[in-house]
Amino acid sequence: MTENAAQNAEFHDLIIARGLRAPRSALWRAWSEPDLLKEWWCPKPWTTEVRAFDLQAGGAFHTFMQGPDGGTSDNPGCFLEVVPQARLVFTSMLTAGWRPAAPWLGFTAVITMSDEGAGSRYIARVMHPDQDTRERHEKMGFFDGWDSVITQLDDFASALR
């Protein structure tokens, strides 16, 4: 990858970071125990059913979400990397046993957890495929509204605090 492409990739990835008072161990529990994960995975009144949770590289990670109006969201996927209390990588582009899948617009998420002060730091990096498509979209102004959306969200989030 050229330097420029790497920069673009970084620009387009969703990167979400949070500082927590809770330690890394608590963070890891929320992600690694399906009974806890389903408590926060989707917004209420939607509910999450963890259909498969095989916490190892190549193991199935399959969530099924259901809304009050009968809407559903089926999300099969698989874990790519599991480092307890440090790193969790999963994707929708593969299912159990690394079997290729074809979601209409897939993603890979890299979750990292580290110590920070007395608490911990959480970073989620969500990558979407087809950098070429994204670059073409960028050229035609597809992402013009992108920055303002992020800014608005930031403003909104800080207003909440």
Added chain:
Amino acid sequence: MANYSAALSEVFQALADPTRCAIVSALVSGAQTVSTLAEPFEMALPSFLKHLTVLERCGLIRTSKQGRTRTCELMPARLLQAEQWIAEQRAMWERRSDRMVDFVERLHQEEHTHDRKRSAKR
């Protein structure tokens, strides 16, 4: 959580093709006749028309015929929906992270309180 229909999937699939993406780019500046639009593309007209059909079917463009001339025009609403989807992906992950943080802080607090009560009993 918006449940996106197959329609949006078609939009992304349509835009994933370089020719179709270029057609959409060309139409951003305004409506054009099919013959003007086709000119820069080194491709037989029937193949070009197939691309237009894909774009029209998913609602990204609209064509209309006046006499012997067919004109193409961009339908920005569809493009906006696709852009919105990406923005919503970010919003979804932001909110998910917020819920996760709230949950973890509460979990930690409860464990902490629980531990303190236990040691107080001893």
